[in-house]
Amino acid sequence: MKTSSTNSPVVRAFKHGDEQDRWLTQLRQNNRVEETPDVDSIFKKLKENRVDAMFSQPAVYRKKLRDLALENSVVIQDWTPNERPVPHGLILAKSRFSEKEAHQWRQLIEAMRTDGTLKRIYERYLPPSEAAKLLEK
Template identity: 40%
Template sequence: MFCCLWVLPGQAAAASASPSEAAIRIAFYELGVLYYKTSHGTHAGIDLDVIQELGKRTGLRFQPTLESRVRIWTRLANGTLDMSVSGIATPEREQFARFIPYFVTRNYVLMRSELPDSAKNPQGFLANPAYTVAVVKSFKHGSAYDRWLDQLRALGRVREAADFQMVLHLLKIGRVQAVLALPTSWVPAMKQEAMDSTLQVLDWWPKERIVHGLILSRRHIPEATAARIGAAIQSMREDGTLLAIFQRHIGPDLAESLLKY
């Protein structure tokens, strides 16, 4: 848990915070380059940079915590959390939260290289009852992948883990034959785990687009505040700040693709 309160004094803000405005309770979760612990023990990542820049531009204050993804959604739904990051909108989630898009990406399949070519497509993988896949619990993966996962779940062939590190561990030790992952997760993970030679990255549905947004509690974040946040994100997109953040964490090759939403 964090115990700090970010206050950004003396910075030019697009809209000043009211003195009576309470700090926004925001939860981060560790995943790839979105939010990660550095070798110095501090945190860094795309989501952290976006929120800190957002504070500078709006004058809003944030009270950060570190949570699991499952607990974040639970807290947002029950009204004990104000805001989170990099979430995917669904009709159910939009009942209790607003979403402000700031990047788009899609899932890829990371598969053990020794599997036969017949398994390296959705139908072929599904046809072999010995093959299982691991995913992070509560994650959405895009309509095509989620339909495929539903078929595997009906057969008891999906393993769910609390975080991506555990999902990758299950793949590494051979407990599953494939996992689903976003580039923001698998690019750094494969480098850190030195797994490039043992895995193959497959792009089964290249037209899939998964828009990720800031998640704002409808109960606790007023519509006017949500509009301020949305305007600040748009200005960050227009002046190149979002692109610079993406480039810093994921490199120039993938950075521009994250803005095509």
């Protein structure tokens, strides 16, 4: 990064991927990472010019930048183009879903992946190349 005072906020306990997490470990050692409670806080700081650089996923930053009218205020670069996406999951509360119901949800999502529904949803909001990355197993 450009200067030794570069500020990079991250959501506390969020995983960005192996390579980006290694960079963040180095930045933390130099006190250049600010832990935040949620992604909205980071983008609010970006709008207030209190962020120098940050890691974010396409599905998140595209919406947040558009919502805050910041698309022309940033440069987006993929510093880890060969890294596989960080896996994400649907979290179901055990108090609300039985194991059978959770299994049915898993089957439903897999059916949506197979029949192209997830791809169509992702491509509504993301370029095809980014949608394809989200569908990688």
